[in-house]
Amino acid sequence: MSTDLPSDITVVETGDGVRYVLPRPALGIARMMGSSLALFGLAPIGGGIAFIYFSLKHFVRPGGPLDVGAVMALLCPLSFVVIGGLLSLFGVWLLAGHSEIVLTADQISSAFRLGPIVWRGRRGRRHVRRLVVERSSRVAGPTGNLASLFAETDKGRPLLLALVYSPDWLSALAADIAGRWSAGDEPIPVIHRDAGRATSRRWRRDLTAAGGKRAIPAWFLTVWGLGFFGGGILFFILIFQALVRGDPGNNLQGDFPWKVLWILFPFPFIIPGACALAYVRRRRATVGLSPEQLKSPERLKAVDESEYPTVPPVSHVPGAELSARLTPELAAGCGVTMLLVVVLICSGILASLIAFVIDRTWNRQWEYVGMAGFFVLFFGVLWTLVTGLFVKEWRLWRLGHPVVEVAALPLYCGEECGLVVTFPGPARLRRLRVAVMCEEAASYTEGDETHKDTRRVHEEVLAREEDLAIERWAPFRLRGSFRVPSAAMHSFKTTHNEVRWLVRVEGEAERLIPLKFAHDFPLPVRPCRGNGGRT
């Protein structure tokens, strides 16, 4: 055992291993979080119970085997009660609970205890690849010094061992666990990282022979697909028959013609089931093939005949001054329009609900007020979020979008290219920067989460302005040229990895609330001409 193990951890030697009894999370931020969560969890519990009570009193009536709507009407609010209960429970655990880690020769397990309530998890020793101390944030603040400890595997979810402790404290604990577990066996590495940002992907390389990621078994998909598809078809036939006969037993809720909508109910079962069966059928054709044969040009139906299949094309239109005008990654106004539609829908629903609540309050029908108030709360939060996004996009759209034109497309490494950048007015900018840059982007999966990381490997600044006033009749205009180095990597794009060249126009507009913006214009860059004797 390490002598650096924090003194407030109680270590109990058992017959087949060791148990770490961790103290309660430190007071301060943890106590504040606990109190907040315990109280916040009461809101969905109250809303859910009110909804269940209301449904039982007014809607749900025993209606036969097809009365699925009644069950759904109870299951939805029940999920709110469960989620709220878990939130409150977690908050109370932060205030009064503690956790334990048990280490044996074969497995590691964790137990979060709150009186008689215990939440357990375990992982086999042969599956655990590393211990990870994950800091919640690097940003200075109350949560900046909190971290969690995980036991990560190459398949399945990582096992949470401890949370809401300081990174140094958890590092000492992780080192002690790794030291005990590594004795006479493959060592367990301890890695540190920030939440959502992995430090290394090298662990993929040291997979054990049996530790590789396995696909979902075909038999499971087949059974699941047949179950969903068959069940959906059965529902469809039963509902169809009932509708054709006019639903004499009134098993389907509602009155005609709305009752006909029940015919849509089986499709959420039929479609996923059919997709699973189609996937299994397609996968059978690839069983036994090597990874190279799967990707061989003969097997790929849509063979890319272009000379540079991994250099992605970019969309462009003819330019006014130079040969091509680059189009931005997201068309101007597209995001604003989509968000406006969502805001209008949310506003309509919210206004109707508020009107309903006011009306029922006026008539002192408190049951309706409770239920509708719950939905007002839900849509109110949604409306606030969507409106915030819309306002941001709207401000960017009002500011105006730059226009970038280049003299030649595609570009080749080692060649110079002319460029014109125009920024419309009127606008007052605190700063404006135009640069040609090359970025690497990689996406990877850890546990169940997919992350994306980006690194900049080349940058040529073409313009850097500060306190810039752009008039309507005199837009900002930059005419220059840039050269992609001959030894630089060309544009490259595959499913998970990308090397992208782009022109970035970024800055900050002077407003009451400063508005930062960044517009990217992708450039297709090909390898040097002349390699291999070609010109």
Add this chain to the structure above:
Amino acid sequence: MSRDAVTIELDRDPPDYLPDESLSGRWTVAVASDDEVRSAELSVLWYTDGKGEEDLGVHHFERLSADEAGSVGSGRGRRFALRLPRAPLSYDGVIVKVCWCVRVRVFWDGGESVAEVPFRLGEVATACEIAT
């Protein structure tokens, strides 16, 4: 049969190639009996390394049946030659790397053996991260 039983030799040393150039070499399988080999595959491919999930692209693929693969055993060997593509070039980036190799996969009774020889395509310099 072990991984060492498959041998790949390129005709150029060091194995640095330019786009559109010809790549040639020879591969052999050392087995006690030709009957052991069921089939074999020769691939010239690129794959990505680094932080992201691995992507793979096959430029040339050749599958040999039991009879053809058997003739490769016992040190007799088999030659290959092909023209390399123009992209992607070999790249040693910060979080994205593109590696080229010739890979031979031999299927035999009870298992398979894989051997590969890396080579470099193009003259792209090693990348360094720029602080943002």
